[in-house]
Amino acid sequence: MYTRTRNLTVALAAGALAAPLILSGCSSDSSEDADSSTSATATVTETVVPGGDGGGTDNGGGDTGGGADTGGGSGDGTPAPGAGVNTDGLDPAYINADSVRAWATDIAAGDTAGMTGKCWTMPAGYVESNYTGAADRIVEALAxxxxxxxxGYVWGADSVTEVRVPWAEGESDYACPKVDLDGDNIPPDSVVLWTAQRFLLREQGSPVNPADTGDAYPLRCAYSQNPVEPGVVEDADPEALAIVTHDRDHGKWYLTTTGARVDMSVENGRVCVAGVEPA
Incomplete structure (x- = not known):
């Protein structure tokens, strides 16, 4: 089950910033800012971690904008160290802000095991290196x-630490953002390999998670479309994938496995499968 949230409105001095926190997944796609008005007050959503049998209900108070959320408490309404998510300008038609808050709560708690289980759209090592291993930087970006x-939506855009929530992740109940820690926005090889493995397993009828469907999480490239040969996909070994060559600066990777070559690309910021053909 995911952490639930309780919404509070707190008056702030004009120009003040609320403390932040975060959650970027898994891969996803689709299309695309909104302005926030200046005011002497800002809406702050306070994340509350349920304690015992308690816990608040999620009212989605920050979906339409209104500054950063504060950290969650222990279930009695008392704020606890946590991460706030700045929701200024978020359009609820395109993103479920509560999904980001849920992830941000786990970031604040350093719950590597919990996030690894929830963020199956990312390779397991990514959670430790780019989530809990960069928690302080993520908190700053989410502010x-x-x-x-x-x-999708991006926190910390054009900075050294970017938290990017793809459309598909933002529409889920628990977002798993992409977190770039060096400012180059080039996905690590582990994400490329995991995306290819998910695609093959899905096409073979054994997805890594029952929710991993083409409608919910598109993995096929929209523009770079080489053939995907069903017979080759069926015989390919998802566990034996290896990168044989790449052009990372231009978002291209070429993988091989049993009897197959898998071409991978980056389109609109997401890793996708360009084609699967005989090796």
Whole structure:
């Protein structure tokens, strides 16, 4: 079950910033800012971690904007160290802000095991290196106002630490953002390999998670479409994938496995399968 949230409105001095926190997944796609008005007050959503049998209900108070959320408490309404999510300008038609808050709560708690289980759209090692291993940097990024990009919403855009929530992740109950820690926005090889493995397993009828469907999490490229040969896919070994060559600067990777070559690309910020052909 995911952490639930309770919404509070707190008066702030004009120009003040609320403390932040976060959650970027898994891969996803689709299309694309909104302005926030200046005011002497800001809406703050307070994340509350349920304690015992208690816990608040999620009212989605920050979906339409209104500054950063504060950290969650122990279930009695008392704020606890946590991460706030700046929701200024978020359009609820494109993103479920509560999904980001849920992830941010786990980031604040350092719950590597919990996030590994929930973020199956990412390779397991990614959670430790790019989530809990960069929690402080993520908190700072989540305090900034998000912008709308081609592939989703981005916190900390154009900074050394970017938290990017793809459309598919933002529409889920628990977002697993992409977290870039060096400012180059080049996905690590582990994400490329995991995306290819998910695709093969899905096409073979054994997805890594029952929710991993083509409608919910598109993995096929929209523009770079080489053939995907069903017979080759069926015989391919998802566990034996290896990168044989790449052009990372241009978002291209070439993988091989049993009897198959898998071409991978980056489109609109997401890793996708360009084609699967005989090796």
């Amino acid at each position: 900034t106002a998000p912008i709308q990009a081609q592939d």
